[in-house]
Amino acid sequence: DAKTTQPNSMESNEEEPVHLPCNHSTISGTDYIHWYRQLPSQGPEYVIHGLTSNVNNRMASLAIAEDRKSSTLILHRATLRDAAVYYCILLIQGAQKLVFGQGTRLTINP
C-alpha cells in the first residue's frame, strides 16, 4: 500500500482556517485520497475524499496537487470541536480496508 506522511501535530486558533498537509509521493493512479478524523474517545469519522479534482463538502475542502503527490485538507473556520487526530489514507477504488498511519493531532486554541 502506498504510504502517506503527515506532520505529527499542528495548532491553530478558533475561527481561523486550518491547512493540514499530506504527502503521498508513491500514490498510484487508482488511489483515492481519504481523510478521516478521530475525536477523543470516539471512533473515527469520515471527512472527505477525492481522486484528482479538488472537493468540497459541508465539513471541509480537499485540495489535491496536480501531480497528486500531495494534498491538503482545509478547514475553513476551525472550531474547538475540530480538535482531533486527522488521518490521510490512500485507498484503491472499491477497496475498503483502511490502514491508519499516525495522523496529525490538531489542537485548536480558543
Place this chain on the structure above:
Amino acid sequence: GAVVSQHPSWVICKSGTSVKIECRSLDFQATTMFWYRQFPKQSLMLMATSNEGSKATYEQGVEKDKFLINHASLTLSTLTVTSAHPEDSSFYICSAWRVTEAFFGQGTRLTVV
C-alpha cells in the same frame, strides 16, 4: 445519528474470562465489517475483516483463536476476546462501509483486571 453501533461502550472483566463485543449496522446491510484495536496514544490497528457467512480474515500477528469473530447476519458482527488478559485491555472499534464512506462504531473500551 449513528449508523454503526457498538455495544457495550465499556466493559471491565476479570483475567481469564471472555468478553463479547457487538457491532451493528443500523440502517444498511454490511457483508463486510472491520475490527480495529487502539492502544492509548497510538493509531488504529486493523485486526481482522469480518465476512458475512464465512470465516473472518485476520491480519498478520492477530491470534484468531483469541479474537473470535462471527458475522452471522448482514447487520451484526461480534468480536469475542477469549481468555482475556490485562494486555488485551484496549479500545476496540468496528467499521462498515456504506457506499463511499466508512462508518465507525463509537468504540468499546475493554479493561481486563
